[in-house]
Amino acid sequence: LYGHGHFGREDVLGTAACLCAYSLGLIPSVLVLLFSQACYAQKNYAGPARASLASVLVNILLNGLFVFGCKWGAMSIALATSLSAFVNGYLLWKELPHVLDRSLIFSFAKLIGASATAACVAWSAGVLSFEGLGVTSFEKSWQLGFLSLVYLGTFFGMSFLLKVEEVWELLKSLKSNPKPET
Numbered sequence: 001l002y003g004h005g006h007f008g009r010e011d012v013l014g015t016a017a018c019l020c021a022y023s024l025g026l027i028p029s030v031l032v033l034l035f036s037q038a039c040y041a042q043k044n045y046a047g048p049a050r051a052s053l054a055s056v057l058v059n060i061l062l063n064g065l066f067v068f069g070c071k072w073g074a075m076s077i078a079l080a081t082s083l084s085a086f087v088n089g090y091l092l093w094k095e096l097p098h099v100l101d102r103s104l105i106f107s108f109a110k111l112i113g114a115s116a117t118a119a120c121v122a123w124s125a126g127v128l129s130f131e132g133l134g135v136t137s138f139e140k141s142w143q144l145g146f147l148s149l150v151y152l153g154t155f156f157g158m159s160f161l162l163k164v165e166e167v168w169e170l171l172k173s174l175k176s177n178p179k180p181e182t
Contacts (some may be wrong), residue, residue: 019077025082027112028089035092047095055088107166114158114167123153 036048059080066076126147160168 014074018078021075021078021082023082024079025085028082028085031089032085032092035089035096038096039092042096044095048092051088051091051095054091055084058087060085107164110160110162110164111166114155114162114164117158118151118155121154122147125150 032051039045039048042171062080062083063077066072066080070076072079126143130143145180156167158164
């Protein structure tokens with residue numbers, strides 16, 4: 001989207017690497033919000049505070065390691081943030097061991113598997129199909145549309161193969177519930 005002017009190919013690739021690293025932490029970040037609210041509902045305020053403090057310390061350590069030790073640049077900050085979200089989510093989950101039953105964890109794993117497979121296939125299709133980033137708006141739109149279709153097709157295909165019922169239930173609910181009139 002931004003590959004023009006002073007924002008060249010290396011800048012776009014660096015931004016894409018940061019976005020990929022941040023995307024790893026999306027699910028654990030949502031789980032942190034959910035698990036911390038569950039802790040608060042049980043009047044457990046110390047658990048989320050400990051988990052948050054541990055997450056901040058892990059983030060600082062990983063930032064130091066990745067930036068100064070590995071010299072990974074800006075992407076390392078995004079990666080450290082995502083990894084620390086995993087730590088925070090795990091520690092909060094340990095505070096609520098009875099909240100998640102096996103069926104929920106299994107459904108969640110299937111959904112992550114379908115998403116990860118779709119992401120890998122779309123990334124591979126982008127690397128194999130396009131030599132570089134599009135220059136014109138049309139080329140960029142074409143690449144975005146093509147890779148979006150590859151991702152969605154793979155995601156729905158994997159959801160079918162893995163029997164991720166939640167995806168189909170969501171689609172049915174969207175189809176059966178008409179939009180409210182404004």
